[in-house]
Amino acid sequence: MSQQPPEIRGEVPGKSSQALLERLHHVECPEVSAMPGAIFWERANGSNVWDADGNRYVDLLAGFGVAAIGHAHPEATRALQEQAAVLPHALSDVHPATVRVALLESLTRRLPADLGMPILSASGSDAVESALKTALVVTGRAHVVAFEDAYHGLGLGALDATHAALFREPFAERLPGRTTFVRFGDADAVRRAVRADAAGAILVEPVQGRGGAHPAPAGFLSDLRAIADDEDALLIADEVYTGLGRTGRWLACEHDGVVPDLVTVGKALGGGFPISACAGRPGVMKGWGERGEEARHTSTHLGNPLGCAVACAVLDVLARDDLPGRAAEVGERWLANLRSALAPLPGVVDVRGRGLMLGIELDTAARAARVVEDALASGWILIQEGPDGRVLSLTPPLNVAESLLEGATARLAELLSA
Ligand SMILES: Cc1ncc(COP(=O)(O)O)c(C=O)c1O
Structure with missing residues (x-):
């Protein structure tokens, strides 16, 4: 199971993703189609996703919670x-x-x-x-x-x-x-x-x-x-x-x-x-x-x-693999680390959640959108949630390597300090 840090080779989205988006928009109902800035997933394994341009990401969402045991187990x-x-x-x-x-x-x-x-x-x-x-x-x-x-x-x-x-x-x-x-x-x-x-x-x-x-x-x-x-x-x-x-x-x-x-x-x-x-x-x-x-x-x-x-x-x-038990243990540690690293930073309202279902509430949706975009550009996949889009949602695979969660905390701290 792949548990590697991000590796970004160039612009995100890269040329292949941009071209695929253009093609998709010609053939799919716009309501369900992808947003500008989408990366096209080509393959995934464990906690990693590779896009059509060969960039490697860490999926901090486990594909909306689907890849609980990791992608392509x-x-x-x-x-x-x-x-x-x-x-x-x-x-x-x-x-x-x-x-x-x-x-x-x-x-x-x-x-x-x-x-x-x-x-x-x-x-x-x-x-x-x-x-x-x-x-x-x-x-x-x-x-x-x-x-x-x-x-x-x-x-x-x-x-x-x-x-x-x-x-x-x-x-x-x-x-x-x-x-x-x-x-x-x-x-x-x-x-x-x-x-x-x-x-x-x-x-x-x-x-x-x-x-x-x-x-x-x-x-x-x-x-x-x-x-x-x-x-x-x-x-x-x-x-x-x-x-x-x-x-x-x-x-x-x-x-x-x-x-x-x-x-x-x-x-x-x-x-x-x-x-x-x-x-x-x-x-x-x-x-x-x-x-x-x-x-x-x-x-x-x-x-x-x-x-x-x-x-x-x-x-x-x-x-x-007692992944529920692991989610409890790892989630508790990650929540504590996220709180101590992020809570003092500008715009952070709350850091909360349970197990490996965590959220970082920010003061504005614009700030959340900027963090999501910049995180993606550096290889970390997360999304905005909450009724007004102010919450950064974190639901990684339940068997995610803790070193990746430490990397995510550090990256989020950088982005929120910027
Ligand atoms: C609590 C809950 N119920 C139901 C659904 C709907 O699931 P689906 O999108 O597979 O229809 C979701 C999706 O996010 C959910 O979070």
Whole structure:
């Protein structure tokens, strides 16, 4: 696994990336296309990414949290290749692939004892849709309480619980409007909203990721658990970003000793292959009732064998190498180092996070944008997060070399001192 410092050979983006961007813009819908300044990834390994111009970067994001075991981990690659050679596709809810049983058993084994019976899907947003549908089927109540700055994906069901106006407004006419947003951390407001709207579920990220690396305040998740129990509602933990070791536990909820009724995971699960899952308390998952002639919630690629095979390998590596434990230990050290190096510097408002899900909040989005751009030019990949783009997001692979994190701290200190 490659754990090398950056090596930049010239201008960033280089000529090849610039030419590819030009070509891409001719053939792709502008809304989903790359931004000016994008580098084109050609290959990746471990914590490193190489672009089309041969520059080597350190990926301080693990590809939005996907490469938790590092990019192109040999065991994940082998699992994918072997599966591709024998069975790349099966018939979702009709005739499943054998490897799907192995994945569901493995995933259930890693989740807290009370959670299981997953519904597989492809994206994080899909997993949230599964959770929201399950909650409606079980409680008969469509309303959900979610949080300001929450991000749960952009499918129309999940989007209804995603807070940012930027994502919602163009599609407002298609949104059910069945979500009440409450300040993250305000348990009293949650209780009031659940009662007032007869909500069937509370949907929470244990650490708000895209909202800017905000861990839930101490005791908040336990309060949500109690409110859900008192009001006969379900607690859904969206762990698409935080789950599978990112925050130092298999699930971030475990830090608070809270077991939700439903949990979603995604991103890290497929190590790059799109696969996600929604699991729950067996009593909740069985709320769907007996399977009828036609599955009411399925898709062509549900339980895709490539995804199942690679996810088995990812879970094995996470467990064998105790990457959740490593994320806790390394993350705590890195957070302390980042705090002492960066907190005194101009424009730094806060340095926070949990495990290897950290954020540096700056005073302005312009400063954050400048740091992201200058970091990239010197070989460090990170992005802006938070509702107004002021947070530098740091979610490296869980097996990143600590020497790279020390290098990142030093580089960030230089950029923030400049
Ligand atoms: C907490 C959370 N939920 C859901 C999603 C949506 O996942 P996807 O982009 O795979 O649909 C994300 C994506 O960042 C996320 O952070």
